[in-house]
Amino acid sequence: xxxxxxxxxxxxxxxxxxxxxxxxxxxxxxxxxxxxxxxxxxxxxxxxxxxxxxxxxxxxxxxxxxxxxxxxxxxxxxxxxxxxxxxxxxxxxxxxxxxxxxxxxxxxxxxxxxxxxxxxxxxxxxxxxxxxxxxxxxxxxxxxxxxxxxxxxxxxxxxxxxxxxxxxxxxxxxxxxxxxxxxxxxxxxxxxxxxxxxxxxxxxxxxxxxxxxxxxxxxxxxxxxxxxxxxxxxxxxxxxxxxxxxxxxxxxxxxxxxxxxxxxxxxxxxxxxxxxxxxxxxxxxxxxxxxxxxxxxxxxxxxxxxxxxxxxxxxxxxxxxxxxxxxxxxxxxxxxxxxxxxxxxxxxxxxxxxxxxxxxxxxxxxxxxxxxxxxxxxxxxxxxxxxxxxxxxxxxxxxxx
Amino acid sequence: xxxxxxxxxxxxxxxxxxxxxxxxxxxxxxxxxxxxxxxxxxxxxxxxxxxxxxxxxxxxxxxxxxxxxxxxxxxxxxxxxxxxxxxxxxxxxxxxxxxxxxxxxxxxxxxxxxxxxxxxxxxxxxxxxxxxxxxxxxxxxxxxxxxxxxxxxxxxxxxxxxxxxxxxxxxxxxxxxxxxxxxxxxxxxxxxxxxxxxxxxxxxxxxxxxxxxxxxxxxxxxxxxxxxxxxxxxxxxxxxxxxxxxxxxxxxxxxxxxxxxxxxxxxxxxxxxxxxxxxxxxxxxxxxxxxxxxxxxxxxxxxxxxxxxxxxxxxxxxxxxxxxxxxxxxxxxxxxxxxxxxxxxxxxxxxxxxxxxxxxxxxxxxxxxxxxxxxxxxxxxxxxxxxxxxxxxxxxxxxxx
DNA sequence: GCTCCTTATTTTCCGCTGTCAATGAAAGAA
DNA sequence: TTCTTTCATTGACAGCGGAAAATAAGGAGC
Numbered sequence: 001x002x003x004x005x006x007x008x009x010x011x012x013x014x015x016x017x018x019x020x021x022x023x024x025x026x027x028x029x030x031x032x033x034x035x036x037x038x039x040x041x042x043x044x045x046x047x048x049x050x051x052x053x054x055x056x057x058x059x060x061x062x063x064x065x066x067x068x069x070x071x072x073x074x075x076x077x078x079x080x081x082x083x084x085x086x087x088x089x090x091x092x093x094x095x096x097x098x099x100x101x102x103x104x105x106x107x108x109x110x111x112x113x114x115x116x117x118x119x120x121x122x123x124x125x126x127x128x129x130x131x132x133x134x135x136x137x138x139x140x141x142x143x144x145x146x147x148x149x150x151x152x153x154x155x156x157x158x159x160x161x162x163x164x165x166x167x168x169x170x171x172x173x174x175x176x177x178x179x180x181x182x183x184x185x186x187x188x189x190x191x192x193x194x195x196x197x198x199x200x201x202x203x204x205x206x207x208x209x210x211x212x213x214x215x216x217x218x219x220x221x222x223x224x225x226x227x228x229x230x231x232x233x234x235x236x237x238x239x240x241x242x243x244x245x246x247x248x249x250x251x252x253x254x255x256x257x258x259x260x261x262x263x264x265x266x267x268x269x270x271x272x273x274x275x276x277x278x279x280x281x282x283x284x285x286x287x288x289x290x291x292x293x294x295x296x297x298x299x300x301x302x303x304x305x306x307x308x309x310x311x312x313x314x315x316x317x318x319x320x321x322x323x324x325x326x327x328x329x330x331x332x333x334x335x336x337x338x339x340x341x342x343x344x345x346x347x348x349x350x351x352x353x354x355x356x357x358x359x360x361x362x363x364x365x366x367x368x369x370x371x372x373x374x375x376x377x378x379x380x381x382x383x384x385x386x387x388x389x390x391x392x393x394x395x396x397x398x399x400x401x
Numbered sequence: 402x403x404x405x406x407x408x409x410x411x412x413x414x415x416x417x418x419x420x421x422x423x424x425x426x427x428x429x430x431x432x433x434x435x436x437x438x439x440x441x442x443x444x445x446x447x448x449x450x451x452x453x454x455x456x457x458x459x460x461x462x463x464x465x466x467x468x469x470x471x472x473x474x475x476x477x478x479x480x481x482x483x484x485x486x487x488x489x490x491x492x493x494x495x496x497x498x499x500x501x502x503x504x505x506x507x508x509x510x511x512x513x514x515x516x517x518x519x520x521x522x523x524x525x526x527x528x529x530x531x532x533x534x535x536x537x538x539x540x541x542x543x544x545x546x547x548x549x550x551x552x553x554x555x556x557x558x559x560x561x562x563x564x565x566x567x568x569x570x571x572x573x574x575x576x577x578x579x580x581x582x583x584x585x586x587x588x589x590x591x592x593x594x595x596x597x598x599x600x601x602x603x604x605x606x607x608x609x610x611x612x613x614x615x616x617x618x619x620x621x622x623x624x625x626x627x628x629x630x631x632x633x634x635x636x637x638x639x640x641x642x643x644x645x646x647x648x649x650x651x652x653x654x655x656x657x658x659x660x661x662x663x664x665x666x667x668x669x670x671x672x673x674x675x676x677x678x679x680x681x682x683x684x685x686x687x688x689x690x691x692x693x694x695x696x697x698x699x700x701x702x703x704x705x706x707x708x709x710x711x712x713x714x715x716x717x718x719x720x721x722x723x724x725x726x727x728x729x730x731x732x733x734x735x736x737x738x739x740x741x742x743x744x745x746x747x748x749x750x751x752x753x754x755x756x757x758x759x760x761x762x763x764x765x766x767x768x769x770x771x772x773x774x775x776x777x778x779x780x781x782x783x784x785x786x787x788x789x790x791x792x793x794x795x796x797x798x799x800x801x802x
Numbered sequence: 803g804c805t806c807c808t809t810a811t812t813t814t815c816c817g818c819t820g821t822c823a824a825t826g827a828a829a830g831a832a
Numbered sequence: 833t834t835c836t837t838t839c840a841t842t843g844a845c846a847g848c849g850g851a852a853a854a855t856a857a858g859g860a861g862c
Contacts, residue, residue: 236726
């Protein structure tokens with residue numbers, strides 16, 4: 001295990017090298033030949049690109065006892081040495097900051113939550129810095145340097161500039177978060193929208209590996225959606241994209257905070273569900289957990305609300321599928337704690353509203369723990385780390401067929 | 402003017418060369434320096450790539466009298482010689498085949514319509530072949546060879562294989578149209594979905610030039626949508642994409658042929674409008690033209706139907722904008738003959754339903770003549786021609802920042 | 803007309819990348 | 833042992849694209 005070293009750049013200076021590393025990173029141990037096939041390169045190119053990465057300790061070689069071919073020379077597997085570098089991911093929510101320490105393979109080593117005293121940039125930055133400090137101490141204990149910090153915030157975030165343009169939730173405008181956090185922590189900082197960050201994590205380390213088009217739908221306090229098209233995460237021209245929460249499901253439905261009626265979010269967000277369950281049952285449930293409890297107890301009114309919410313989500317997903325034809329939709333988010341109340345309705349509504357072959361899209365319900373959002377932030381940091389000086393041009397995202 | 406020559410491949414063997422040519426093709430006469438800037442290359446690279454293209458006659462040099470800099474050496478403009486090669490585009494509709502002869506700049510030189518006796522592949526192929534033959538004679542008259550044929554068909558089309566997987570409209574399944582048409586006509590054939598073809602034309606020669614994300618929405622017999630994301634046309638994993646026509650606008654609305662209720666198409670397609678105008682006014686209008694006439698005459702019931710249709714389209718577009726954040730939406734299609742009855746309602750509904758900054762998306766209403774569809778088909782042929790042997794990898798579409 | 807200044811384009815190197823074809827390595831089979 | 837098969841590496845090499853220097857083509861000043 002190497003000791004924390006000075007700033008040293010990632011030794012992948014060509015686009016091919018970083019593509020090869022990304023392939024190994026996300027598709028797990030592979031033989032060089034297999035890497036070549038998947039990255040669309042010659043075996044020679046892989047050999048040449050892999051060597052410096054092994055020398056620098058980012059890749060290691062394994063022998064495969066299992067997947068040995070029936071005949072011929074056995075292959076040597078190449079895989080990423082997760083322990084070579086650490087990353088910190090931070091997700092800012094309304095009342096808590098969640099932080100994780102991950103390795104280079106984006107495996108969570110330590111997770112911490114800290115309550116947030118206030119939502120202004122100063123308070124958030126201070127609290128986040130405290131959290132980072134704690135995680136840095138953990139990292140010190142491991143004797144591995146932390147190579148980057150990723151921060152995930154909801155709203156319109158300009159990742160390239162590291163600026164939070166507008167976060168309605170935090171009531172921030174044009175906060176240069178990356179710069180501020182870099183000054184405070186001394187780490188290279190990546191800032192991105194929270195849903196997009198989660199999408200990056202799924203693309204590289206989750207259910208989106210190897211897909212060139214998929215969607216991540218998050219259900220909880222809000223309804224969000226991260227989209228990958230042509231291998232890149234969609235950011236939107238004006239900072240808006242993936243607003244599945246404001247797809248209209250029922251123009252006569254409940255009013256949404258956005259001003260319209262019957263948005264998915266006005267029917268299926270935690271708040272909306274709580275409000276509707278109260279109205280339907282007369283029980284003054286305090287939060288989504290209690291609302292779900294009521295439904296689990298078999299109270300018909302509450303169950304009905306969940307059914308309607310699942311229906312709205314399913315329709316929203318069908319809209320995405322009809323428009324983009326993703327290979328897969330991954331449904332996640334803390335709202336899925338009430339998983340069993342939703343799932344069938346989501347699937348049914350999707351199947352009904354999906355047009356033609358769009359129904360063949362693979363809909364996965366994947367209840368991810370809350371820490372997963374912070375892991376998404378770490379994933380963006382890993383992404384930035386790998387690209388560091390290479391890839392000046394890659395704007396939208398890695399092309400990863 | 403060169404005489405029709407034997408098969409000769411397009412001299413852009415590197416990705417940079419074809420990118421440079423594409424830039425000049427779609428962004429019109431440019432100085433070499435400007436090309437370099439837009440393509441993200443050095444001036445030297447442009448000079449080197451341009452030379453063989455000029456020698457082969459695809460590019461020509463112009464002097465700019467106007468845009469001469471105040472100081473310094475005047476720039477030489479480079480532009481595509483449209484007359485260097487011709488293309489034929491064919492669009493198959495339910496009862497007609499539309500064909501156009503275009504030059505390399507995709508300018509329509511000749512347009513022809515032929516009635517279609519039947520919809521089976523044999524009939525379509527025969528009629529199309531006749532049309533192509535006529536256009537080839539026109540081309541002969543110009544003394545320039547026809548370098549490709551593009552065919553646009555509605556439905557699920559596999560462009561890479563040249564196969565029409567499923568066209569509900571024509572009732573085709575797995576018809577290897579490219580192969581059949583190539584045998585019949587002796588031309589290199591490209592087959593693509595009609596809306597995608599139109600989108601390619603807009604991307605290269607229309608209102609989408611220079612944009613990396615935009616949408617084309619077509620209004621008419623159906624409501625379709627072509628999407629460009631990250632510079633590439635979205636094709637969808639299972640052949641479905643851009644089905645804005647089946648976005649639900651009103652779950653209590655009229656039944657759609659897809660089985661659901663209140664799809665945009667069930668409210669705003671020509672058929673739907675005719676049906677609704679009949680019901681609202683009691684007048685047995687025969688087609689969309691008569692329905693529009695009624696509305697133009699000020700019949701309130703008819704105007705109301707158009708208002709509702711415009712509203713549905715506007716909401717559908719807002720859904721696209723909320724999900725993808727395109728820089729621009731181009732609304733087109735033969736249905737726009739009734740332009741003035743729609744337009745304000747489209748804009749209003751869009752403005753209302755667009756979430757946050759998504760409303761900043763530029764919505765253009767662009768009534769394109771019907772021939773434009775066939776021009777789209779020609780554009781796909783031009784695209785294939787340029788890529789011919791180069792660019793083995795470019796799957797989704799040109800990256801064009 | 804000559805010189806200088808500015809901008810556009812071309813030329814000349816030059817490093818570097820990724821491919822090709824040949825070679826080496828590591829098994830199991832005959 | 834010798835083949836055969838598959839994986840991996842090597843070295844020669846073509847060619848791309850960049851940097852910088854050179855060249856070209858005006859206008860302005862004198």
